[in-house]
Amino acid sequence: MNTRRDNGSGKKDLGEVIVITSGKGGVGKTTTTASLGAALALRGQRVLVVDADIGLRNLDMMLGLENRIVFNVVDVAKKICKPAQAIIKSKKSNNLYLLPASQTDDKDVVDEAEVRYVLDQFRREFHYILVDSPAGIEQGFRNACAGADSAIVVTTPEVSAIRDADRVVGLLSSKGIEARLIINRIDFEMVRRGDMLSVRDVQDILGIEILGVVERDDQIISAANCGEPVVYNQKSKAGQAFTRIAARVCGEQIAIPSFDGGSLWSRITKKLGVNA
Amino acid sequence: MFNALKKKLFGQSNESKDTAKSRLHFVLVQDRTGLTNEEMAGFREEMVKVIEKYFVIDKEGFDIKYHRLADTTTLLINSPVIVRRATAPAAKAARVPENETDTETAAVASNV
Ligand SMILES: Nc1ncnc2c1ncn2[C@@H]1O[C@H](COP(=O)(O)OP(=O)(O)O)[C@@H](O)[C@H]1O
Numbered sequence: 298m299n300t301r302r303d304n305g306s307g308k309k310d311l312g313e314v315i316v317i318t319s320g321k322g323g324v325g326k327t328t329t330t331a332s333l334g335a336a337l338a339l340r341g342q343r344v345l346v347v348d349a350d351i352g353l354r355n356l357d358m359m360l361g362l363e364n365r366i367v368f369n370v371v372d373v374a375k376k377i378c379k380p381a382q383a384i385i386k387s388k389k390s391n392n393l394y395l396l397p398a399s400q401t402d403d404k405d406v407v408d409e410a411e412v413r414y415v416l417d418q419f420r421r422e423f424h425y426i427l428v429d430s431p432a433g434i435e436q437g438f439r440n441a442c443a444g445a446d447s448a449i450v451v452t453t454p455e456v457s458a459i460r461d462a463d464r465v466v467g468l469l470s471s472k473g474i475e476a477r478l479i480i481n482r483i484d485f486e487m488v489r490r491g492d493m494l495s496v497r498d499v500q501d502i503l504g505i506e507i508l509g510v511v512e513r514d515d516q517i518i519s520a521a522n523c524g525e526p527v528v529y530n531q532k533s534k535a536g537q538a539f540t541r542i543a544a545r546v547c548g549e550q551i552a553i554p555s556f557d558g559g560s561l562w563s564r565i566t567k568k569l570g571v572n573a
Numbered sequence: 574m575f576n577a578l579k580k581k582l583f584g585q586s587n588e589s590k591d592t593a594k595s596r597l598h599f600v601l602v603q604d605r606t607g608l609t610n611e612e613m614a615g616f617r618e619e620m621v622k623v624i625e626k627y628f629v630i631d632k633e634g635f636d637i638k639y640h641r642l643a644d645t646t647t648l649l650i651n652s653p654v655i656v657r658r659a660t661a662p663a664a665k666a667a668r669v670p671e672n673e674t675d676t677e678t679a680a681v682a683s684n685v
């Protein structure tokens with residue numbers, strides 16, 4: 298949508314930092330960070346994924362890199378190692394790197410200024426830096442948002458996740474960070490039965506731009522078991538969904554199917570028209 | 574309680590997502606405005622009073638939404654109008670049905 302590199306500004310060498318957040322835990326932030334990171338790398342973008350969930354390291358396992366960790370994000374923040382020493386190259390892609398979280402420290406061992414410092418060490422090397430936020434809206438969340446150019450808010454179509462997402466969107470907007478939404482784990486059969494909120498319902502309630510919709514898909518769990526992001530399995534619906542999301546992040550216009558009558562775009566246009 | 578609310582709002586609907594929607598609307602207004610239950614009820618009551626000075630309205634259909642678009646937040650007050658009051662000075666602005674049983678909706682929008 299607005300990659301800094303493409304807009305011809307003087308800062309063309311600086312990567313875009315996107316925080317992946319949600320408020321509620323277990324909705325798919327880490328899955329999204331790993332899958333979107335891998336999908337962007339497949340498009341030839343240089344990507345760094347940062348695990349900001351200090352104390353509850355996860356992203357390393359999603360990427361199958363848990364055995365290769367030497368240094369971590371706290372070591373970079375405290376200048377215990379050189380930035381380049383802490384990042385780990387993915388087994389599957391030369392474009393994808395991980396900056397792991399520390400597993401032994403507390404969430405508030407680093408502050409927002411230190412996080413900005415860490416990100417600045419990598420902005421020149423990468424096109425995209427995706428920061429996987431911990432659940433909650435406390436220090437860990439604030440750290441993950443520090444230095445972010447924009448945010449991706451992940452929610453499931455369930456009441457508690459949507460309520461938390463709404464809270465997070467409000468907090469991000471008060472920080473001046475624009476948020477786009479990924480609706481994860483939707484089950485279109487349940488939507489058809491009227492037992493799950495539809496894409497349109499969630500869009501109506503939260504009122505922010507939808508970046509993508511990912512179906513509930515068992516392939517995500519097998520992919521996590523093997524430490525290989527689901528986008529390497531293009532037969533899976535979730536893999537295809539994250540591939541489309543990566544294309545949208547890079548600025549491609551791909552319509553989002555709403556599966557409940559009318560395309561989402563006509564809906565949005567109508568909305569804007571009414572409110573103009 | 575919510576089943577009763579659901580019935581009222583959606584007739585015979587037994588789709589659980591409609592319950593989810595109305596519960597979310599209810600709770601998000603509180604979350605977004607930071608108003609307590611009582612304050613919200615007070616606000617609602619006073620709004621109804623103001624509108625009733627000028628219109629006969631269907632109080633059952635009266636609804637307050639706190640609606641967020643990309644970069645603005647809007648307070649939407651939705652009120653089905655049964656008929657205007659004869660002497661209402663503001664009535665010219667609203668289209669009033671000939672037939673008194675029809676209802677029109679007065680929507681008051683305000684950017685917050
Ligand atoms: N679309 C999906 N379909 C099925 N399972 C999913 C999906 N997205 C996430 N999961 C599973 O849900 C669990 C929580 O996901 P995770 O990404 O760790 O959430 P978070 O980082 O927000 O806590 C994981 O076990 C993951 O495999």
Ligand SMILES: [Mg+2]
Pocket residue numbers: 326327328350355430431
């Ligand atoms: Mg996580």
